[in-house]
Amino acid sequence: MDIWLQVAQAGDRSEIATLIQRSTNAWYQRHGLGAIFPAEAESCGLFVDVYQQLDAGYHWVARDEQGVICGSCFFHPRETHLGLGIMNVHPDYFGKGIASRLLAKAEELAGDLPVRLLSSALNLDSYSLYHRAGFTPYAIYQDMAIPVPAQGFTFPRLTQGRVRRAQLADRPAILQLERELLGIERQCDIDYFLNDTSGLWRVAVWEQDGRIGGYLASVAHPASRMLGPGCCYREEIALELLSWMLDHHHRGTTPVVLVPAQRSALSQVLLRWGDGFVNYILHR
Ligand SMILES: CC(C)(COP(=O)(O)OP(=O)(O)OC[C@H]1O[C@@H](n2cnc3c(N)ncnc32)[C@H](O)[C@@H]1OP(=O)(O)O)[C@@H](O)C(=O)NCCC(=O)NCCS
Missing domain, CATH: 3.40.630.30 (Gcn5-related N-acetyltransferase (GNAT))
Incomplete structure (x- = not known):
């Protein structure tokens, strides 16, 4: 499958909000925990709006051959590090290397600075994703x-x-x-x-x-x-x-x-x- 990465566009907001909701809820529901975003998908537009104001041009999405958005990740360039937040892949596209591609983009954008993120210890899918890419935990909450x-x-x-x-x-x-x-x-x-x-x-x-x-x-x-x-x-x-x-x-x-x-x-x-x-x- 041909996947390409690009910076998110203003018109992508509602497709991304739906992706964040479906992808994150899928993980919680698969683990018997119930939907973490029970409100309508639109509520997840909050993340798009906030990070658009904070870090315009640093929200990257993955698209398939048809242009469907199948992955999304927010990057936050800061004085001391590059923050990475809310990594999501659409459940129909899990296991195809999309998150790894977005992670490689983060490392490219970070240059010599460290990449910093917060991840749930319960989520072994993402732990494995980051661990494989060379990340190590340094603080537990x-x-x-x-x-x-x-x-x-x-x-x-x-x-x-x-x-x-x-x-x-x-x-x-x-x-x-x-x-x-x-x-x-x-x-x-x-x-x-x-x-x-x-x-x-x-x-x-x-x-x-x-x-x-x-x-x-x-x-x-x-x-x-x-x-x-x-x-x-x-x-x-x-x-x-x-x-x-x-x-x-x-x-x-x-x-x-x-x-x-x-x-x-x-x-x-x-x-x-x-x-x-x-x-x-x-x-x-
Ligand atoms: C976690 C998530 C982003 C992974 O996306 P993905 O595109 O499927 O991941 P990739 O195909 O790039 O896989 C990269 C590595 O991640 C790990 N991984 C991904 N999914 C996994 C799973 N279900 N079980 C175990 N390891 C997994 C593996 O180490 C994998 O490397 P490998 O394929 O060489 O074994 C995706 O499952 C997702 O969006 N989940 C729901 C939302 C979420 O949990 N986001 C992370 C919050 S920080």
């Missing part, structure tokens, strides 16, 4: 779903600092935190979060005596309800940022948080929050 009561979320203070909504003036401090704690730079992502006017995104910072010690971004959309990315100096700060965000951005929903697996104390508290809220819902 556990994802936790936390139901947030509609009337809000309260959590005792652990630090002398305070959490507040981030402002544009916080940009240099957030960039410095990411450089120092994560070793990466991605100015355009931080600018995107801070300049959002849609209300989908929110950013909070933790500060004490005028010094920023952590930040957390969050998205609330039918296709993606997540807390992150973010980073901070201590686990207490992480808990204050997370509880602020749950209360201010996710009331009455169940967002997902990715917790670094080596942060055991943090995981323990979040597991209690999850359990606590499950009990709360059952009592209603």
Whole structure:
């Protein structure tokens, strides 16, 4: 089968949204987990829109001889690395080397920079794809779903600092935190979060005596309800940022948080929050 790669065009949006939904749901359903994108396919257009604004010209698709889009992957060129996100192949085209071709394109675009991606440890198809291409895991996260009561979320203070909504003036401090704690730079992502006017995104910072010690971004959309990315100096700060965000951005929903697996104390508290809220819902 003849497959060729090209940059996605504006008119491809709905075909790509359908591909992302079908391809990702296919994996979840094959593993008895139910559809991960139960809303209509259109909701997956969110990814196309966001990355079109962030990285125009870096969304690549694979087409077959008839021009049908059978693969899609978003690339994110950043100061320190090339990010790779949301790799999808249409289920009718699995196992034909399409993902490998898209991955080779990422490596070509990255040049001398490393390629960075997040992949589910449950998904052995993609683990195998990336492993075969020479990728190695360097950090493990556990994802936790936390139901947030509609009337809000309260959590005792652990630090002398305070959490507040981030402002544009916080940009240099957030960039410095990411450089120092994560070793990466991605100015355009931080600018995107801070300049959002849609209300989908929110950013909070933790500060004490005028010094920023952590930040957390969050998205609330039918296709993606997540807390992150973010980073901070201590686990207490992480808990204050997370509880602020749950209360201010996710009331009455169940967002997902990715917790670094080596942060055991943090995981323990979040597991209690999850359990606590499950009990709360059952009592209603
Ligand atoms: C994972 C996925 C992108 C692979 O796409 P693909 O075009 O079928 O992959 P390729 O044909 O290029 O295969 C490349 C390598 O991936 C691995 N792989 C792909 N599918 C696999 C499967 N079902 N089982 C085991 N390994 C698999 C193999 O190592 C394969 O190399 P090989 O053919 O030499 O054995 C595709 O199955 C998919 O879209 N799945 C649903 C969405 C998803 O999980 N996306 C990844 C999220 S990060």
